[in-house]
Amino acid sequence: AQTVTQSQPEMSVQEAETVTLSCTYDTSESNYYLFWYKQPPSRQMILVIRQEAYKQQNATENRFSVNFQKAAKSFSLKISDSQLGDTAMYFCAFMSSRSGYALNFGKGTSLLVTP
């Protein structure tokens, strides 16, 4: 079974600064998908960014970008120009066809953006 590890339970960043959230995973598969989800206090799970393992280019979505290192099985999320609205739990997740497209989540990182 795949495991997803987020080693930072809590992080804090000042508004307008940049922060990087770490995620590592373990799998023997070569084709899979990785995701970062955001869960604000409202509890609604929102997709932040997605990466297909077969793509070498790192995904970006506005202020959010990833550093995908397939050999190292690392998938970190960089948030640039942090905003107060970025305060939330961030979950790294793994998905593959072999797992029936079920999401396998890490334990999450609680990010606090301060003024």
Added chain:
Amino acid sequence: KAGVTQTPRYLIKTRGQQVTLSCSPISGHRSVSWYQQTPGQGLQFLFEYFSETQRNKGNFPGRFSGRQFSNSRSEMNVSTLELGDSALYLCASRVWNEQFFGPGTRLTVL
């Protein structure tokens, strides 16, 4: 398009009772998955339904069951509730590799 909806949003039950949660996927989506979120165990996959058939199942006891109707709406049932079943239950509808989550149902078991 309307998003994924879940009802009820909050529920309080007592041990031994049973509960049914409902999820309506995004229009046109035929896949519905259920996840349990607890502080201790985090987010865990329960099961997925596609075209009224259970296609995938997580590692949960048989007290957790589900079904899907012809309009793709799904229900999840938990029988003989235990205190440890207190959780946020999230439903998601899926298209290919993207899952869209509902707001969740907060279940409290007393």
